[in-house]
Amino acid sequence: MAGRSAGGTAGAAPRDLDHVIARLLTIGTYVSISVLAVGWLLMLAGGISTTDTPPTLDPGASPGELLALHATGFLWLGLLAVIATPTTRIVVALIGYLRGGEREMAVISAAILAVITLSVILARLVEA
Numbered sequence: 001m002a003g004r005s006a007g008g009t010a011g012a013a014p015r016d017l018d019h020v021i022a023r024l025l026t027i028g029t030y031v032s033i034s035v036l037a038v039g040w041l042l043m044l045a046g047g048i049s050t051t052d053t054p055p056t057l058d059p060g061a062s063p064g065e066l067l068a069l070h071a072t073g074f075l076w077l078g079l080l081a082v083i084a085t086p087t088t089r090i091v092v093a094l095i096g097y098l099r100g101g102e103r104e105m106a107v108i109s110a111a112i113l114a115v116i117t118l119s120v121i122l123a124r125l126v127e128a
Helices: 013-046 062-067 071-099 103-127
Strands: none
Touching (some): 013 071, 062 071
């Protein structure tokens, strides 16, 4: 184990992967917060109360809502970005582990993605 960094393998590759993941999480967080803030400001400007019944997510209508500057489109996009950011982090880590030859960590990352995927599928089935 001597010579191994906190990322798991010797050399600079784990440190580079850590920087890529940190940057991804930082950018994802800033984008999410910014988009949610725009949605909140549009709600405020449109006189929409935060206690009103929220609309359901309609992926087909979202692009039109964004182009029309409706608060709903920005709020849903911001929430999706919040959810997608950590999942994207796992995908990036999986790719990095595969490239770095870290099979054990790649298997763990793949298992986490499988659990997330299964959770989404089951939620959709229960919702239907």
